[in-house]
Amino acid sequence: MATVISLSRVSMEFPALEGAGTVKALDNIDFDFRSGEFVVALGASGCGKTTLLNVIAGFLTPTSGEILNHGHPITGPGRDRGVVFQKHALLPWLNVVENTEFGLMLQGIPASERRRRAQENLSLVGLSDFQRYPIYQLSGGMQQRVGLARALTCDPDMLLMDEPLGALDAFTRENMQELILRVWKATDKVVFFITHSVEEALFMATRLVVMSPRPGRITHEYSLDFCHRFLEIGDARKIKSSTEFIRMREEILSIIHGEEVDEIADTTAAGGAP
Amino acid sequence: MSLNPFARKASLPIVDQYGAPGRGNSTFISLVTIVVILGGWWLITHLELIRPLFLPSPEMVISKFNKIACTSHYTEVFLVFIGALDEVSAPCHGFSEHALHEHILWSLYRVFTSFFLAAITAIPIGVAMGMSRFTRGVFDPPIEFYRPIPPLAYLPLTIIWFGIGESGKIFLIYLACFAPIAINARAGVRSVSIEQIHAAYSMGASRGQVIRQVVIKAALPEILTGMRVAIAFGWTTLVAAEMVAAKAGIGVMVLNAARFLATDIVFLGIVVIGAVAFVFDLAMRRLEKSLVPWKGKV
Numbered sequence: 001m002a003t004v005i006s007l008s009r010v011s012m013e014f015p016a017l018e019g020a021g022t023v024k025a026l027d028n029i030d031f032d033f034r035s036g037e038f039v040v041a042l043g044a045s046g047c048g049k050t051t052l053l054n055v056i057a058g059f060l061t062p063t064s065g066e067i068l069n070h071g072h073p074i075t076g077p078g079r080d081r082g083v084v085f086q087k088h089a090l091l092p093w094l095n096v097v098e099n100t101e102f103g104l105m106l107q108g109i110p111a112s113e114r115r116r117r118a119q120e121n122l123s124l125v126g127l128s129d130f131q132r133y134p135i136y137q138l139s140g141g142m143q144q145r146v147g148l149a150r151a152l153t154c155d156p157d158m159l160l161m162d163e164p165l166g167a168l169d170a171f172t173r174e175n176m177q178e179l180i181l182r183v184w185k186a187t188d189k190v191v192f193f194i195t196h197s198v199e200e201a202l203f204m205a206t207r208l209v210v211m212s213p214r215p216g217r218i219t220h221e222y223s224l225d226f227c228h229r230f231l232e233i234g235d236a237r238k239i240k241s242s243t244e245f246i247r248m249r250e251e252i253l254s255i256i257h258g259e260e261v262d263e264i265a266d267t268t269a270a271g272g273a274p
Numbered sequence: 275m276s277l278n279p280f281a282r283k284a285s286l287p288i289v290d291q292y293g294a295p296g297r298g299n300s301t302f303i304s305l306v307t308i309v310v311i312l313g314g315w316w317l318i319t320h321l322e323l324i325r326p327l328f329l330p331s332p333e334m335v336i337s338k339f340n341k342i343a344c345t346s347h348y349t350e351v352f353l354v355f356i357g358a359l360d361e362v363s364a365p366c367h368g369f370s371e372h373a374l375h376e377h378i379l380w381s382l383y384r385v386f387t388s389f390f391l392a393a394i395t396a397i398p399i400g401v402a403m404g405m406s407r408f409t410r411g412v413f414d415p416p417i418e419f420y421r422p423i424p425p426l427a428y429l430p431l432t433i434i435w436f437g438i439g440e441s442g443k444i445f446l447i448y449l450a451c452f453a454p455i456a457i458n459a460r461a462g463v464r465s466v467s468i469e470q471i472h473a474a475y476s477m478g479a480s481r482g483q484v485i486r487q488v489v490i491k492a493a494l495p496e497i498l499t500g501m502r503v504a505i506a507f508g509w510t511t512l513v514a515a516e517m518v519a520a521k522a523g524i525g526v527m528v529l530n531a532a533r534f535l536a537t538d539i540v541f542l543g544i545v546v547i548g549a550v551a552f553v554f555d556l557a558m559r560r561l562e563k564s565l566v567p568w569k570g571k572v
């Protein structure tokens with residue numbers, strides 16, 4: 001499989017709040033995104049997941065290390081890397097279809113052509129009937145789907161999603177997981193997906209990375225195929241309740257939980273020291 | 275099978291939320307207030323509690339209106355036009371050598387020229403102040419310095435600089451309109467979310483496109499608020515501007531009337547300024563509704 005994005009020894013430091021020293025949000029990350037992959041990052045709050053995504057998207061320049069995009073260094077955001085945000089970030093003065101075709105409008109693509117491509121992607125996310133709706137009259141899940149359709153319409157090589165389902169209820173969330181997997185299959189993009197939910201991570205990933213905070217590192221990596229199995233049989237509940245899935249879930253939960261226990265132990269030890 | 279696992283409709287009826295501050299319609303109450311004020315005015319003047327020099331009766335103001343607006347003159351002009359009358363006999367004296375509509379048009383001309391000039395300069399400057407450190411650094415001190423100064427205080431300066439012609443008056447009103455538009459445009463730029471900007475860049479937008487397609491649009495609600503405030507400031511400054519050697523204008527009318535203690539004309543002028551300002555505020559609100567329907571909803 002061809003490497004799309006390649007990170008080598010990428011570190012990102014932010015100035016710490018008290019002025020003394022820095023926060024190492026990313027510490028020597030080495031990672032390759034290969035074509036066809038669905039990479040999910042999982043980890044406690046503050047372990048650098050968003051920072052990693054921002055660095056790949058080009059919104060942040062790492063303090064050190066190198067990120068190559070098809071062999072060329074990343075210097076800023078670009079059309080080849082579409083982003084779906086946690087809060088939709090749609091433009092409220094445009095309706096659903098105008099939001100979806102926004103990227104093509106920026107490129108100066110003729111109106112009829114961009115309308116056609118936007119409509120294709122809206123039907124892919126099941127919003128054909130809502131093209132003329134203003135954004136603020138859509139539910140949270142629908143807004144998130146417009147965000148997805150908008151990113152797809154620019155036809156990027158890679159989709160970056162930062163907790164896109166974080167604000168949704170459990171039912172909508174499961175539907176969106178299935179939708180995103182089907183879209184991924186249909187469009188064949190590399191996906192980088194951030195979540196707090198272990199179950200979501202296991203279900204969706206072909207490769208799962210578990211990160212730990214301070215300094216932000218990738219501590220565990222898994223190759224998974226629950227998503228492929230879902231795309232074959234189409235029954236998400238059956239997969240999520242299989243013994244293998246549950247075993248994996250408990251294993252990862254204990255890793256994350258273990259880290260937290262360590263950290264609390266560290267803090268108490270430090271606090272208790274004279 | 276479609277990929278759509280959802281089938282919910284997304285139409286939201288507009289219902290007052292429980293506990294929403296100030297919920298409910300207040301139109302009727304406002305109408306009652308207006309009736310009470312007008313009724314009180316009528317009653318006080320008819321009971322002759324206050325001398326007409328201080329408070330003329332509604333009828334006196336209406337008859338002054340008819341006289342200055344040359345109502346009968348123009349009615350006859352209209353009748354001649356449609357062939358119902360042979361010639362116009364009613365005279366038209368107006369006040370200060372101009373009929374009411376001429377006063378109004380002169381004032382409208384001054385306020386709107388200034389407002390227009392302010393809008394086309396203050397919007398770009400305000401947006402630039404929001405977007406660039408340099409522009410903000412340059413324009414912040416002068417704007418913040420002159421903004422709280424009452425226009426009457428620098429009125430003499432505009433006379434020294436521009437003389438007593440139209441340009442000085444327009445400059446004075448222009449200054450009054452400029453600050454609120456620039457300040458609101460600048461604040462509006464801040465209301466764009468960083469995610470919206472990031473989204474645009476990652477769809478291949480240039481910096482110019484981000485400013486034109488995202489930042490200015492996001493700032494539009496606040497720019498319009500600024501324009502509304504500005505036009506109100508414009509009317510406020512109008513009388514001051516017309517104090518200096520103006521021949522016509524509602525401000526002139528009021529000032530001249532005060533000199534002759536013609537209280538009824540002063541009243542008329544005040545009512546006309548209030549009415550015209552009110553109509554334009556209403557128009558601005560309509561414009562706001564149609565231009566920025568998303569305001570306050572996201």
Ligand SMILES: Nc1ncnc2c1ncn2[C@@H]1O[C@H](COP(=O)(O)OP(=O)(O)OP(=O)(O)O)[C@@H](O)[C@H]1O
Pocket residue numbers: 014015023024025043044045046047048049050051052
């Ligand atoms: N712009 C910034 N300035 C300073 N520190 C930052 C900045 N952005 C992130 N950090 C710090 O970097 C660390 C990682 O933050 P990041 O947002 O990447 O975490 P995260 O894994 O996305 O967390 P969450 O799951 O809560 O979104 C945190 O300690 C945070 O305080």
Ligand SMILES: [Mg+2]
Pocket residue numbers: 049050051162
């Ligand atoms: Mg985050």
